[in-house]
Amino acid sequence: MSLRLSPTFRDRLAGASRPLAGIWVCSASPLVAEICAGSGMDWTLIDMEHSPNSLESVLVQLQAVAAYPIAPVVRVPFADTVTIKQVLDLGAQNLLVPMVSSADQARQLVEAVRYPPRGRRGVGSALARSARWNRVDDYLQDADAHVSLFVQVETLAGVEAAGEIAAVDGVDGVFVGPSDLAASMGLLGQQTHPDVVAAVHRAFDAVRTTGTPVGVNAFDPGAAQAYVDAGASFLLVGADVAILARASEALAARWVGGADAPERASY
Structure with a gap:
């Protein structure tokens, strides 16, 4: 039996005629992941950095969204070779x-997602879902075609190095994170501060000169559109838990007299 894998997010970006919009899945729920997968969004981010996700919960979410045309991206908690190997094998x-x-x-991360001699990824395809337990023909030889790597720039140092990061062979896209970038600039919680926006634009300009796709996180619709106008190829425009929080607050304001509740940030 021979199986085919889905196109990577890199391939989808290359063939896109417009920016690709995505949604976070932070709830660690396969049911919620499936609901989001059927929403019509282009891609979804299954988050292991700021969400209660384990390898097991990521696995069931990947299985839950597999039936839909959405592209799932997994954010690992940190740049750890072992964690990357395990998530790839899932x-x-x-x-x-x-x-x-x-x-x-960035170069170290490229090595972590590639098999020797081009990298350091451990070989276990016969045991892993990645190769569908050796049901994908020539998986080891073609593994680079089945994996795309995106890196997140979210510090001032990262902004200054954004062009060099984007130029690394094997980096398929750079994603700018305004929240941590604002914190690194001493502007915690001020993602739309003019200085933060200017830094995001500097990163955009540097990445785009290399021909590498650049993306951004922006839950505020106005900020998101402005980043699209500035050249974002992909972006995250909402999160499952934030949608639930804001929608439930709106219900409370309407039916429980919650008008006195404090306003919530959109980020």
Whole structure:
């Protein structure tokens, strides 16, 4: 039996005629992941950095969304070779790695997602969902075609090195994170501060000169559209838990007299 894997997020970006919009799945729930997968969004981020996700919960979410045309991206909690190997073996084809601030870090990550002699990924395809237990022909030889790597720039150092990071062979996209970037600039919680927005634009400009796709996180519709206008190829525009929180607050305001509740940030 021979099986085919889905196109990577890299391939989808290359063939897109517009920016690809995505939604976070932070609840660690396969049911919620499936609901989001059927929403019509282009991609979803299954988050292991700021969410209660384990390898097991990521696996069942990947299985839950597999029946839908959405592209799942898994954000690992940190740049750890062992964790990356395990997440790849689960069958994640698209990885996002947070807090990448130099080209050297990016090169190490490329090595972590590639088999020797081009990298350091451990070989276990016969045991893993990634190759469908050796049901994908020539998986080991073609593994690079089945995996896409995106790195997250979210510090001032990362912004200054964004062009060098994007130019690393094997980096398929750079994702800018305004929240941690604002914190690194001493502007905690001020993602739309003019200085933060200017830094995001600097990163955009540097990445785009290399021909590498650049993306951003922006839950505020106005900010999201402005980043699209500035050249974002992909973006995250909402999160399952934030949608539930804001919608339940709106219900409370309407039916429980919650008008006195404090306003919530959209990020």
